[in-house]
Amino acid sequence: MIGIVVVSHSRALAEAVVGLASEMVAEGDRPVIAVAAGLDETTFGTDAAAVAEAIAVADSPDGVLVLLDLGSAVLSAEMALEFVDPEVAERVKLSSAPLVEGLVAAVVTASTGATLDAVLAEASRGLAGKQDHLGDAVSETSPTDDASDHVIEVAVSNEHGLHARPAAKVVGLAQKFEARVTLTNLTTGKGPVDAGSLSMVATLNVQQGHRLRVGASGPDAHEALAALGALADRGFDDVPVATTPAAVGKSGSGLDVAIGPAIVADQEIDLSGYQADDADVERQRSKDARRTAEVQLIALRDQTAATVGTAEAAIFDAQLALLDDAVLLDAVLHADKSAPDAWKSAMDELASTFEGLDDPYQRERAQDVRSVRDRVLRALVGAVEASPADGGLLVVRELDAATAASVDAERIVGVAVRAAGTTGHGVIVARSRGIPVFTGIGDVAVPSGALVAFDARAHEFVVDPADGGKRFRTALRERAVEREVALAEAEQPAVTVDGQTIAVLANVGSVQDALDARGADGSGLVRTEVLFGDRRVAPTVDEQVEAFRAIAAALDGKPITIRTWDVGGDKPLAFLPQGREANPFLGERGIRVFRRQPELLRDQLRAICQVAAETPVQVMFPMVTTAEEVAWAREELAAIGAPEGLKVGIMVEVPAAALRIATLADGLDFVSIGTNDLTQYTTASDRGNSAVAGLADGLDPAVLQLIDRVVRGVPAGVEVAVCGDLASDPDAAVLLAGLGVHELSAVGPQVPTIKARLRKTNLANATKLAAKALQLDSAAAVRALTG
Amino acid sequence: MGVENFTNWLRDAASTLHENAAYLTELDSAIGDADHGSNMDRGFAAVVAVLDEVSFESVDELMKKAGMTLVSKVGGASGPLYGTFFLRFGTALAGAEITPATVGEALKAGVGGILARGKAELGDKTMYDAWAPALDAYDDAVAGGADLGGALAAAAEAAAKGRDATTPLVARKGRASYLGERSAGHQDPGATSTTLLLESAARTLA
Incomplete structure (x- = not known):
């Protein structure tokens, strides 16, 4: 994890801002944050020697990010780089980000184990949220030069902007051509980024109403632009999920009550038994696991298209696109880590990128990333997807689309989700399958196999209900009859x-x-x-x-x-x-x-x-x-x-x-x-x-x-x-x-x-x-x- | 010409800056954060404290130590700027005989450090507006056969002119730049302290 240095004229200011930013992250996950601020407790000023010392304290092989207030803080920090060991100075970056916003973003991003460049980029974007909210400086940022030979501008008309599925379509299309294709969000000034990378496209945070510049260079540049322009004109083929009436009881009960033994599937995949080999072997294992995940996802997609709907199946196209993401794959294959560690850190970083986005809908796409991560990790360690032989009530941390689409509705009576939020892909899919879902149960302890029940109408989730859950079983029977009669009339x-x-x-x-x-x-x-x-x-x-x-x-x-x-x-x-x-x-x-x-x-x-x-x-x-x-x-x-x-x-x-x-x-x-x-x-x-x-x-x-x-x-x-x-x-x-x-x-x-x-x-x-x-x-x- | 002369310069500069601390702060209060005088006074007082404790073998060691002390004790932007000046000035004089030419080179190296650190340009209403004409005048004086004291006196005179010329300028660097047009009509505190330093040098290195 990188280290962070805060340089400020005021010690009180620095300590307060560190306190503010630290709150964002659990203590164990926090990066080292060293402070060089004030000449003493109360005298304003900055001291290059103190900055150099702070850099030494925060130094890590992953690098050090220095955030500063103004004026002499900048000069002192630059000077400090001349004082420290040149080898250390190499891995120190000074950030021009605003101190408060930048530090908050940096601490959060660093805690995920992100690289120095990634943390620097996140810190630099620290102001974006505030600017966007207050509606200032949104369009006056001029996008950095796009060196592409040919460019076109397109408007983003679809409801949620370039979220995972439409972004995957852009990426997939861009990769088909022999051309280097870039995207720039003209509305926010972000970019240009490689249009062939889903993770990079996600960082553009493209919303409905934004304008994009598509640039292309290479033999197929014109063809690529024509195809991407046409895709944009079609609203990126973004078919809203479930536009047709959800057929109640398509496979699940369609009720809002469920009771059964808990099938707890919210554990992280155990990587402790993994035996890492040399770099070449790890790379090959990464590739094999990726291939396994790909085959599984294609099967899931086809099965979902046949049994649920094509719009829902498109979720798996987005997940497949993640596996094809060149930037992500490059990070995995060239990480100096075991295959599981490399996948985990790359995917966690990408998930946190999504979580950093403004749009709640887009933020929830992080769960698609984690779903793919777990699929690949299972393939690597040879773990089997939790697929209980007997029926029960599934308890998950997040309900990802793959789980929602693949649970056997004959045996899974309902799904209780720890996370709150009802617009996740998984919840949408489960609903359209008529599987009872209850979200937001939080961190309540659920022993595997314990009897659990929920009644969404009463906003109730109970572990080990009284009388063997008689109340819920009665409710279940009543609701079923009630629903049948009520629907008929x-x-x-x-x-x-x-x-x-x-x-x-x-x-x-x-x-x-x-x-x-x-x-x-x-x-x-x-x-x-x-x-x-x-x-x-x-x-x-x-x-x-x-x-x-x-x-x-x-x-x-x-x-x-x-x-x-x-x-x-x-x-x-x-x-x-x-x-x-x-x-x-x-x-x-x-x-x-x-x-x-x-x-x-x-x-x-x-x-x-x-x-x-x-x-x-x-x-x-x-x-x-x-x-x-x-x-x-x-x-x-x-x-x-x-x-x-x-x-x-x-x-x-x-x-x-x-x-x-x-x-x-x-x-x-x-x-x-x-x-x-x-x-x-x-x-x-x-x-x-x-x-x-x-x-x-x-x-x-x-x-x-x-x-x-x-x-x-x-x-x-x-x-x-x-x-x-x-x-x-x-x-x-x-x-x-x-x-x-x-x-x-x-x-x-x-x-x-x-x-x-x-x-x-x-x-x-x-x-x-x-x-x-x-x-x-x-x-x-x-x-x-x-x- | 050796360690003693340069020690005198630093002591004289310290007392001059102490005497002028209120004046510098007053200038800074008009367009900055009202601390230039107290910052410089604190920094040079710390330099004097070092001079009282440590004896130096060479001018370059002396100047470098003064630079490091200023870096740590001044607090404002003038800390790294003057600190860098003295560090580079000292480095340039390492192993060199003290002559008008070598001091001229050292002054250039020091001012180069200020420029590299502050990224100021002529007319930005900074100390560089005093340093730049001072360097030119120093070179001209040396070319005309002046000794070190004479060259420094010429430099100080030119610095004073440069200092005065900062008054109508609009600040484009430092805290004063936040004031924009309102910074015009005030003399730049940095150019003022630079002039004081050079005047002190002309007095003590003659």
Whole structure:
């Protein structure tokens, strides 16, 4: 591991920045960080001799990176290089990176065992994140000269930019030609890099909306550029995974409950028994293992294409491209290490490169890298992939696509994933196979073979459940029956036993969500900030029209309620950067954001008005507190020219809004209660903070009283809906209907279940139940009453 | 002309810089971080402390030790810059007889070190704006038959002119460069301390 030296005028500054950066990495993984700062504790200054000493302390055969503040720090550090042994000076690099950002990046990268050049490069990129976020200096960095004979510029239009799969297509294509092909990200100024190397292409961090320069030199330069230009025009053939409705029960149970003996497959591959040989033998072993992995991946790809889908199979093309990566392979074959060590360090470095990227989707691609790493390592040490003979519940650290595609759904009842995150390739594949998945179980100890169970609906994962997991087995049986019945009747309206119809709609954040929402009477909440959440640039009016239209079509033209940008709090939007707030949940959220900068909202209202002329649409403003805000929003809407029939409503999340609903909702068509926020604001408890999460219970009678007040207080003719999590819980749904809520909007897959439950409900009884609940003193008491 | 003369130079320079510390710091407070005077005073006081403790056999050893001391004790950018000057000045005089010509070469080597370290150019509003005319004047004086004292006096005079000429300039190096246009109208502290050093040399190496 390289060593790091921090040179600063101020000792306090240096110690603080070292403390800050050290926090990023566990103590055992930290590089040596030596400090040369200040003339003493309090006198500002730098001392070349002290820098030279610090270099000696941090010196390692892998090299030393020196990070500096300004002025004399630079001169002293340069001078220090003349003081140290020339042999040492050779392996010292001075970094021009900003001290804080650079050191954080350097410590993290160095901890992975990365080379000096790699750490230097990462440190130099330290400012990029901040610049990108604040939208400055993004395009003014001029890409370094590209010496290519011919160049073209292409735009990146596909949703996630050049993430693993489209990047693999670029790399694969670039390698086909007798030409040296380079890529430069003109938007960020990164590059040029070798287009034949996946790891290098990944470092460009190419996002949707970026422009790329493709350069080519050599006999086939023109052909290569033409082919790459055509690929770019096709959006890099980036077919979104799972664009067709996921067929529930394709092979797994399709439920959200699973129970079985734990099959723990989260161990690192044991390399301790490996006997390294001389360099030539190690190289040959590396090549053999690579070949073995390649054969396995091709088989997996073909099998997945046949049984799951071609889009999912493309994941394995990306993994295969990793095996072909010239830069990676070069690092492996020329490392002065045993074959497993060489593969492990090269792949870990690449994985950390991915993890350093801005886009969460791209960051998760690191698991593809680790999946390939483990495949190669298994081939090297002759380990067999965990493939239990008996069935059970698989517990993995990460669910990579290969595992998700290859687990035997007949025997694996479900997969519990330690890592959080639901957009990984593996989770996508498992879902489309109908395998129950539960993510984010964390570091809970799971002995191999122990009985484990999860219930995703109840957010519960239990090791060794009581009574042999009777509760989960019962739930499993009930859910299976429930699901079967509910699905069969999903398209029917939810009419209570006493003849009242409750509309059950779906909350959607994507077209896929709308497609998955079987039986929904429309959408009670289109989360526009989720729909366009991974965009770097704001969508145009036309793009929004297109997306809203697609959602309406997926719901067979039933009414959709489009919520205007609900940004802020825990929902940042890349194209609408917000200042840091001490208390974001009490800051500029929802409609508040747009009072100062209404343009984005106006564009959105234009799109909504346009779609409203074609299909039933309601518009809903989030985070409203005062009647003045409602009036402002309506003026904005009127200025754009709302078509006849566009229904207008607000969300009720702020207790103040619930309390004065009579004046607030005057003249509106509907209000929709966001129970998650209403609960956290009413109980002053953050659901994400485990210390107080128990207080933030939507069934708290205080919250129910506010809902009751809204139902009773709205002016005549104003519909009351609930679109928070409470509407997705069948028991709570009955209670809400009993309180007089007219419309429930639940998560898509729950719609059939909620409908089925309401069909069995007598609304008169539910009303009595609700009246009782309002009198109770705790959420637990309400739960006991309804459950 | 030997170790004693050069020791006198360093002692005289130290006392001059001490006397002018407040003035240098005042100049630096206008366009920099208000520490040039105290930094130089601290650095040269440390050099004097070394002179009190150690006796030197040769001019080059003396000058190199002074350079190393300045590097470690000055703290600001002038530490490595003057430090480098004295290191290279001393190195150039190793084994050489002290003549106007060899001192001229040593001065050039020292200033070359400053340039290599600071990467300044003429007109950047730095100490080099005093050093450059000083070197030219020194050479001209030697060519005209001047002795060491005479050549150094010519150099000091030229340095003073160069120093004065820094006032209208916009700083392009160092902390002052952060001020941009606002740095114009102030005399450069580095060029000022350089002039003081050369004036001290003209007094003591005559």
